[in-house]
Amino acid sequence: MAEKKLTNKKLFFYGISEMPISIASLPLLTYLPNYYGSDVGISLAAIGTVWLVARIFDAFTDPLIGYLGDRTKTRWGRRRVWMVASIPILVPAVYFLFFPNEETVTATYLLFWLAMFWLGWTMLLIPYYAWAAELSPDYNERTTITAWRSWLGMAGNVLSKSIPTLALFFFAYGGTREVVQMIGIFMIILIPLTILLTVFNVDEKIDYVAPKLSLLEGLKIMWKNSPFKRLVLAFFLHTTGVAVSSATFIFFIRGVLQEEKAGIALLLSYYIITLFAIPLWVIISKKIGKHWAWTLGLLCFVFTNPFYMLLGPGDIYWMMLGLMITGFGGATSYVIPHSMKADVIDLDKLNSGEDRAASFFAVWSFITKISYSFGPWFAFMMLAYIGFDPTPGIVNEGNNVLGLKLVYSFSTSIFFVATILVLYKYPLTQARHEELRKELEEKASI
Secondary structure: OOOOOOOHHHHHHHHOOHHHHHHHHHHHHHHHHHHHHHHHOOOHHHHHHHHHHHHHHHHHHHHHHHHHHHHOOOOOOOOHHHHHHHHHHHHHHHHHHHOOOOOOOOHHHHHHHHHHHHHHHHHHHHHHHHHHHHHOOOHHHHHHHHHHHHHHHHHHHHHHHHHHHHHHHHHOOOOHHHHHHHHHHHHHHHHHHHHHHHHHHOOOOOOOOOOOOOHHHHHHHHHOOHHHHHHHHHHHHHHHHHHHHHHHHHHHHHHHHOOHHHHHHHHHHHHHHHHHHHHHHHHHHHHHOHHHHHHHHHHHHHHHHHHHHHOOOOOHHHHHHHHHHHHHHHHHHHHHHHHHHHHHHHHHHHHHOOOOHHHHHHHHHHHHHHHHHHHHHHHHHHHHHHOOOOOOOOOOOOHHHHHHHHHHHHHHHHHHHHHHHHHOOOOOOHHHHHHHHHHHHHHHHO
16 A cells, blocks of 8 residues: 655654754764864863763663663654653753863763763654654655755754854854854754654654564564665764764864864855755665665765865865865765665564664664764874874974875775775665565565
């Protein structure tokens, strides 16, 4: 029986909760490490270690919330209640991370509130993304769902970066601290607003059967899911590459271009192109397949990033051109991988006989946070090794700048080439997924 297509209204209200998630991703990787290192004065090695150690906490919370989320049973469903519960954890964590008392803050303070933020993030992200897999079983409509979600998240991202850019150009108000604070205000407002708009305007099915498999049995079946394992590896490599680039971006702007205040405007150019490229990549993916579309997007980075080695002081417009090219390709990463995740969950449903979407998204949430921690740790350790000094006003020269260029220009390309190799001959194509859906429908009719 054909499923009814989702209305644009439902797609809009579902996707709007992506805004705070998308807005948070940039400062967590780009501005917060720089802010705590340069303005607060915590060492780069300590910051990298904090980002990595915080993941130990997630090793317990991610699978636990995924496991409990699939088994939650309320009259409102099993996804929305977790999203609402994330609000009182996320809002204080954002406040204390983005508005610390700079005179007393320590690495321990940073570690505690970062761990609290990741807990709230997990409680929001896992049920929210699992819910997307349950909104539609259709191969292409799932791409449409993730496209709406990603586009709205990117629109929020563009808006949150536009205000600091306008403040800089019209009022000469800007810098790392100021950008962190403006983005923090945005997030404190948007987190409760968008989540509540989603949960009150999008219905969630309640006629589901809670999984009965034990955690160990479920993990064994999950491990046998070959497309899932390949996608997880590809996602880890890709997200690590993004994390390295994001963590070193402001250092590159400050140390190579020597134009720190232009950083937010350069990022805005990237996100504006991404915003308009998302609908185009949805069309392309329907023509050539999801993994091939993602591969083409990754190649934009592979061939563009090495040219950053040629940049020097004042080369803002050349940097902007490179970011616009990669922004076009980067749009695939906001849409395609998330749509592919829902497809591998269908294979698990066939193998296990249960709907365990949250358990799968718990794995992806954990992998994302591992990447978001390993990437900055790797980048900061490399910068510390070459002796790069992040202190404002300090001019790095010679091998320090060369090392920064090498880390920024080549690390992401290397990780993305590895991602492409993992994606090559990816088995869960549209044709295979259609066969899979038929098998699930036949099994359900018995």
